[in-house]
Amino acid sequence: AAQTDAWDGVRALRADYRTATGERREVVLGDGTVLSLNTGSAVNVRFDASRRLVELLAGEILVISGHGAGSGVPLEVATREGRVRALGTRFAVRQQDEYSTVDVFESAVEIRPRDGSGAPLLLAAGRGAAFCRHASGAPHAVGAYADAWSRGQLIVDDVTLGDFLAELARYRPGVIDCAPAVARLRLSGVFPLADTQRILNMLPNSLPVQVRSRTRYWVSVEPAS
Known part of the structure; x- marks a missing residue:
């Protein structure tokens, strides 16, 4: 686990976009997707003809999915524990120490744990969930001010x-x-x-x-x- 954390730390330093402690940043991607990076966050962006993938290496992001060029390809956010697929939406993903969390503010997402064997969890607007590599937790109501950090x-x-x-x-x-x-x-x-x-x-x-x-x-x- 220590080796994994060290490797993640090196990758975060070399990330496409990152923020320092106390810093926030907004990035507009080629398809119009808007990423808001919270404090101490890092992402890599992998967009091509077959994928729109945002890799969350550290911290937390708020995603407003775009509908420009290439938006016919599903937009996904990958964490250490799995993938979150946007279904035309506004949502936040946070990388915790041992798990990931998702809060959905508009539309819906699908959560696919990396080593899970069942169907993906469909998470609707106003709901949040945590997930590990093997399974997703039970959905819960999103706090009224969960995205206040983006403001x-x-x-x-x-x-x-x-x-x-x-x-x-x-x-x-x-x-x-x-x-x-x-x-x-x-x-x-x-x-x-x-x-x-x-x-x-x-x-x-x-x-x-x-x-x-x-x-x-x-x-x-x-x-x-």
């Missing part, structure tokens, strides 16, 4: 501080440490991802916490003194 926002509704900080940590280099004593506090709000330090600085205004910067890359959120 530069992190929107949460009654989530734990621990989960919030874990998500925020994707958008800044270094470590955000959350003390267990405050991890279960809950918060809601709309946060601009362009300034993660400002988000951290705002936390004591709404929660009984203090934010300590041990170094530029190590921040700790602790109970207010």
